[in-house]
Amino acid sequence: MPPRPAKEIFATSGKEPWDISTILTLWYGDPQYGSFGKDLARVVSAVRLLLAAALLDKGEVTCADVERLCCGGRRLGVNYWVGDVVAVVEGRLGVLRKFSIPCAVDVRRMPPLARYVKWGLARIDSGRLVVDLEKVLAIPIVALIRRVFKSASSCQGPVWRVASCAKADIAEAAFALAALRLLYPGLFEIYGDDRSLNDVLTEIGVGNVVRAYDLWDKAVGLTLQGYVVSGGARPRTVRARSAKYSIPPILAEIDYTDAVVADVGSGFGTKGAATLRWGARYAVLVDVDESVLRERGNGLKIDKVVADAHMLPLRDRAADVVIFWNVYNFLQMPRLAVEEVGRVARRAVVFSVYNAASGRFVDFWEFLEVARRWGRVATAKRLGSSQFQAVVLR
Structure with missing residues (x-):
């Protein structure tokens, strides 16, 4: 502590x-x-x-x-x-x-x-x-x-x-x-x-x-x-190509039936798109990097938005589920993004922090403190000191 x-x-x-x-x-x-x-x-x-x-x-x-x-x-x-x-x-x-x-x-x-x-x-x-x-x-x-x-x-x-x-x-x-x-x-x-x-x-x-x-x-x-x-460099996200195919098991712990899902900081959009196979009605992929969004194919059930996590162009409670995966500790103003996720999410948030060398270190206690701002932590996983994952119910 x-x-x-x-x-x-x-x-x-x-x-x-x-x-x-x-x-x-x-x-x-x-x-x-x-x-x-x-x-x-x-x-x-x-x-x-x-x-x-x-x-x-x-x-x-x-x-x-x-x-x-x-x-x-x-x-x-x-x-x-x-x-x-x-x-x-x-x-x-x-x-x-x-x-x-x-x-x-x-x-x-x-x-x-x-x-x-x-x-x-x-x-x-x-x-x-x-x-x-x-x-x-x-x-x-x-x-x-x-x-x-x-x-x-x-x-x-x-x-x-x-x-x-x-x-x-x-x-x-x-x-x-x-x-x-x-x-x-x-x-x-x-x-x-x-x-x-x-x-x-x-x-x-x-x-x-x-x-x-x-x-x-x-x-x-x-x-x-x-x-x-x-070294003084402002934290930034490093996109791993393996993330293009990564679907963490914890994502499947939520019922996506007829849900609208917002994948904030989606990168290649793999996680948001995966929820469509689990019953989601619609997925919105949000990322500041237009180039990685273009690598995700278009579809009637997927929308791609170039935007900043600090100011999401979504209405209050517009998404049933928000996926906020490996983004928090790479942001300049993480508290603003946390507030935005809480504003947009109606039912649940799937949250993860990855302690990469290019980002700010977040320990497990800070991770839990952030997760609790959205609601009740239903599941929390600690994968060593490098990654923490949670499902938060609103």
């Missing part, structure tokens, strides 16, 4: 759970390294260098190591500008005045490094930052971020799942993930229900500035309810 809600963690603070000043005060108030937390909150480039050593388990780091973590693709990041203001920059190394991520192993060009040297956390040697990993990892904020970083590599999916893998509270994990994403935009992307963290930065605009704490509120707030995608 998910860890306890973030608000419970901060119940005594009197502030919202993602308030960054509260987080830094409660978790990272070590007076010796107190300003390290402030440097992180302002997304200072020197923090990127020091954290890179902890993330890569290296005693020496250079700007090439920072580039390896931070850059690539078209995602945006942020960097300290002046005071409590940060600027939105492109996710590539360069210079701040050209709105890219700066990096220099030089205390004159990156003054916070002088503090880290003074504290004995690191020293500069021939363009390299030589880091005392034992001391750096003794800072709670660094240890947390490193632990969450390693967990996100193998436990991508809902943030609470990453938190569980990292043995952290969900608020801690959300904070660490937001920090990693803002510092190193090349690592992964974080998606909420209807937008990504990159969308938030795009709205601000490259070269524009924003108060660091305001940005953290948005970033951690989105992350608390979001999910992590490795």
Whole structure:
């Protein structure tokens, strides 16, 4: 089950759970390294260098190591500008005045490094930052971020799942993930229900500035309810040719006599068409991919509609049965699609989730929670951790 809600963690603070000043005060108030937390909150480039050593388990780091973590693709990041203001920059190394991520192993060009040297956390040697990993990892904020970083590599999916893998509270994990994403935009992307963290930065605009704490509120707030995608690519469905002939046995557990069936995210339409052989009166195949719908032959009892699951062009309760098969975790706004399926289905929903590498990971508890929104779960099958199937009666 998910860890306890973030608000419970901060119940005594009197502030919202993602308030960054509260987080830094409660978790990272070590007076010796107190300003390290402030440097992180302002997304200072020197923090990127020091954290890179902890993330890569290296005693020496250079700007090439920072580039390896931070850059690539078209995602945006942020960097300290002046005071409590940060600027939105492109996710590539360069210079701040050209709105890219700066990096220099030089205390004159990156003054916070002088503090880290003074504290004995690191020293500069021939363009390299030589880091005392034992001391750096003794800072709670660094240890947390490193632990969450390693967990996100193998436990991508809902943030609470990453938190569980990292043995952290969900608020801690959300904070660490937001920090990693803002510092190193090349690592992964974080998606909420209807937008990504990159969308938030795009709205601000490259070269524009924003108060660091305001940005953290948005970033951690989105992350608390979001999910992590490795590499940052937005989840998409991969069509397997074998799906053209696949008819799962669970489909036969419903009485289709004289039913109108809507196959949402139908792909090749095999499942929707199969219900005609079991007594269905009519099948509507709905998919955003016109090319796969064209591979299904026409018929008097089959209609093919190019449409998005987030906004179905069907009347309320237009279908007796809705088939919603291996679609949920590939959608940008799955909650909207769940509501649409519930609006359209009159008698039953046949629901499946497939945890492919190209989609968001959904565990069995989330799967059941979604299924119960439509009605009573009559049948639920768990095929390892890769696929879950259910019949839901309205």
